[in-house]
Amino acid sequence: MSSHDMSKDQNQRMSRAANERMQEAIDGQVPYGTVIPFLCECADIECLGRINMNASDYEGIHIDRDLYIVLRDHPTVDGEKVVGQEDGYNIVSKAAA
Secondary structure (H helix, E strand, C coil): CCHHHHHHHHHHHHHHHHHHHHHHHHCCCCCCCCEEEEECCCCCCCCCCEEEEEHHHHHHHCCCCCEEEEECCCCCCCCCEEEEEECCEEEEECCCC
16 A cells, blocks of 8 residues: 555544544434434545434444445545445445455
8 A cells, every 4th residue: 555545544544533433422412313414534634524324324334344434526545445325425345445
């Protein structure tokens, strides 16, 4: 993996960590099914995109630690594969990278 791809990979992991912290902070604080603006977990360090979904959908995707949520047409790391498409975002797998 090139240093450029390593930086992209690090950005994805930082976005994921921020989403997980937010999810922990709101746990039990918002009604079940409430739509939450999660950060896009793409490779663009300047991305400010949001993906609206409820916490249970977010958890369901991230049971597999190799999966990330990425707005459509946002950058990924070379070798990642889109494994699912939802309304406005893709689910990408690092396992393919």
